[in-house]
Amino acid sequence: MDDPIEFHRELLAEVRSDADAQGLITSEAFLEKMGEILDEAGELSSFTQCYHDGAFKRKPVQVDAFAWDFEDEEGSLSLVISDFHRESEPVTIGKTEANRLLSRLVQFVMASLDREYREGLEESSEAYALADLIRRCWKKIGKIKLILVTNAINKAKTDAQPVGKIGDVPVTSNVWDLGRIQRFVEAGQTREDLVIDFAEDFGEAIPVLRASDGGGPLESYIAVIPGGQLAQIYDRWGARLLEANVRSFLQARGKVNRGIRDTIVKDPAMFFSYNNGLTTTAESVEVASIGEGLFLMSAANFQIVNGGQTTASIHAVRKLAAEQLKDVYVQMKLTVVPPDRSETVVPSISQFANSQNKVNAADFFANHPFHIRMEEYSRRILAPIGDTGYREHKWFYERARGQFADERGRRSVAERKSFDAMFPKNQFFTKTDLAKFENSWRCKPHIVSFGAQKNFAELAKVIGQEWGDNDGPQFDELWFQRLIAKAIIFRNLERIVPAQLWYTGGYRANIVTYAIAKAVHDAAARDRSIDLDQTWRMQRVHVELERALLVAAEAANDVITNPPQGVRNMSEWAKKQACWAELAKRPVAYQSGFDAVLIDPDSLRAVSRDNRTARRQLNGIEAQREVVNQGGDYWSQLLAFGKSIGKLAPKEAGILQACTLLPNRVPSEKQCVAAVAIADRLEQYYDNAN
Known part of the structure; x- marks a missing residue:
């Protein structure tokens, strides 16, 4: 959908629908939606709403949300202010107005460091908890990110702009306006056009060697980048330089590599020899021939797909021993990947590149077979009508960001109506939604509370292990149907929690995941399980299950909002x-x-x-049909080819021999399943040979 006006109307409709369902005002529903987007985009993690406005030294103070990860060694504090407009047509916002709003966040930081202002806040409020956090953790805060979220249109350059310092802490500002929201929702573009000008903004151009010729599929270069320059770039852009999967898994693994840091501090001249370097990509580059060599002048949408640990470690040393970085150099491989190929190429580059912090294939999850299988199920499996519906429908699983908008947008108006009926908008879910549903059911609500990216990273590692080397047979159609049942239960609880008398606002996301985990845990204590198949058949939550979940939710609310003595931040307690x-x-x-x-x-x-037995029988019948249709001559030729290249085991040759007897004798279903698999493998050998 290229039209921002139409996108804005749909966004407003969705926000109003969420507000009605959750008992919120529209500005609150907009901020909650933006929290999900910012988390999934990697802009921040652990998003917490925190409404406060006032005045400090006659200047307006406001904050609407914040994010602080107590495990993050970078010490990045994100403060969010919201500017929501209810008009049906999008309005515009200028640089002056944006700066005016962002300055209110600065004033809140200043006010938080003032004892009189801080102690004037209600001690049980989120504003007091945030102000107290800023005061207690001030020495740990390495950077403050000011973020304005708005459904207005802003055309000024706004991405990670440095705006000065508060004390010794650098501050950057960022605006997520209507255009940027649309680009993320429809195409997964998390950044504005991030252009790194090495020469103009970061000291010097980088000498490079061309590693590809004109006939190669992709343009590529080899370079050596000074450690100080790399630290400077990372200080400006932070973890958003890291390709999404690498960013997620680097965050999930914990602390910065101390071995890398020790090498820089104690023996910086040997860093180049010891370190594997960086693997990077860019959508486009500017390379100039100066004197006798080539120099990288700038790179658009530069991403580090391998070497995030190295980059973060070098940046950490910049604070501790900046003088050591003058002797640190890092080798860098740069591949220019056009936007239309990034989804398939970049994860493969990530997977196969060398890394000091080894990441297995399951980490690069958008193209993992698990996701592809879930996507295939979602397009094929019809959900039951249920006891309240009137037609069958499907649940749309978005494996790659923007698929839903693309599938819908490329249809005509009439086709779009049919698509909307088959794939209702409320039955659309993403990878991070899947992780939220599944980890809640696996009784890991504290992991879910870390936010979309970290929770996804944790589940990805587990699914990768469970998938194993045998292609995860347990992740079958029944598993998918039960996943949908978990989604129905999760979303229903999200909808009804705000209407409860005991709910005083805030922490809905934490309460929901904790309540589901509690109900699952208590059912297991009775040696029972919640009947997901019943939810799948009904396509709604049974009234008795809903009652039980609300009982668990009330208990979850009590535990989350009454942390132990000494713990003031409830969001951190929930993690x-x-x-x-x-x-x-x-x-x-x-x-x-x-x-x-x-x-x-x-x-x-x-x-x-x-279910598995029925599926095997069905597969056997289908395989038998295919074997018979091919005929005995085909199998005779395939047997001869397999023997000629030496790629048949004796048992496999025997199975193909049985197929050559057609039509006089038909092989068993089990033999036919094996024969089809052998044929697929041998045909690949034939294609490669020719």
Whole structure:
């Protein structure tokens, strides 16, 4: 959808719908939606709403949300201010107005460091907790990011602009306006056009060697970048320089590599010899011939797809021993990847590049077979009509950002109506949604509370292990159907929690994931499981399950909003294993109807076994049909080819021999399944040979 006016109307409709469903005012619903977008885009993590406005030294003070990761060694504090407009037509916002709003965030920081102002805040409020956090952690804060989110149109340059310092802490500003929101929602573009001008902004152009010729598929270069320059660039752009998957997994792994840091501090001249260097990409580059060599002048949308640990470590040393960086040099491989090829090429570059912090194939998850399989199921499997519906429909799984908008946008008006009926907007979900549903069910609400990217990274590692070397047979159609049931339960609880009398606002996301984990945990304590197959058949939540989840949600709310003594920040408390342990052990009085929505684990496993058996039988019938259709001559030729290249085991040759007897004798279903697999493999050999 290229039209920003139409996108704005859809955005407003979605925000109003969310507001009605959650009992919020529209500005709150807009901010909550933006929190999800900022988290998924990697702009920040652990987004927490925190409404406050006032005045400090006669200047306006305002903050609407913040993000602070206590495990982040970079010490990046993000402060968010929202500017929401209810007009149906998008308005514009100028640089002066944007700066006026962002300055209110600066004033809040200044006010937080003032004891009199801080102690004048309500001690139980989020504003007090944030002000106290800023005061207590001031020495740990390495950078402050000011973020303005708005549904207005802003045309000024706004991406990671340096705006000075508060004390010794550098401050940057950023604006997410309507255009940028649209680019992310429809195409996954998280950045403005990020252009790194090495010569103009960061000291000097970088000498490079061309590593590709004119006939190669991609333009590529080899370079050596000074450590000080790399640290300077990272200081400006931060983790957004890191390709999304690398960023997620670097965050999930924890602290900056101390070995890299020690080498820089103690023996900087040897860093080049010891370090594997960087693998980077850019959408376009400017390379100039100066004197006897080539120099990289600038790179557009530059991304580090391997070497994030190295980059972050060098940046950390900049604060501790900046003088050592003058002797540090880092080798860099740069590949120019056009935007239309980035989705397929960049993850492959990430996967196969050398890395000191080894990342397995499952980490590069957008193209992992698990995702591809879920995508295929979502396009094919019809959900039941249920007991309240009137037609079958499907759940749209977006494996790569922008797929839903693209699939819908390329259709005519009439086709779009049909698409909307088959794939309702409320039945669209992303990779990070999947991770949220699944980890809640796996009783990891404290992990979910870390935010979209970190939670996704944690689940990806586990799914990668479970997928193993045998292509994850457990992730079948039944698994997908139960995943949809988890989505239905999760979203229904999101909708009804705000309407409860005990809910006083805030922490809805934490309450929902904790409540689901609690219900699953308590069902397991009874040696039972929640009947997901019932939810799939009904396409809604059974009333008794809804009641049980609300009981669990009330207990979750009590635990989250009453942290132990000495803990003031409830969002940070929700991220701790201790918070989940506290809720898990708390007795909860469910109504007797809870048992009606539980199922014996043996019965659950029996359904899975029956499903797999039925699928194997169906596959056998289909394979037998294909073997018969090919005819005996085809199998005779394939057998001869396999023997000629020495790629058949004796057992495989015997199976193909059985197929050559057609039509006089038909092989068994099991033989046919194996024969089709052998044929696929041998045909690949034939294609490669020719």
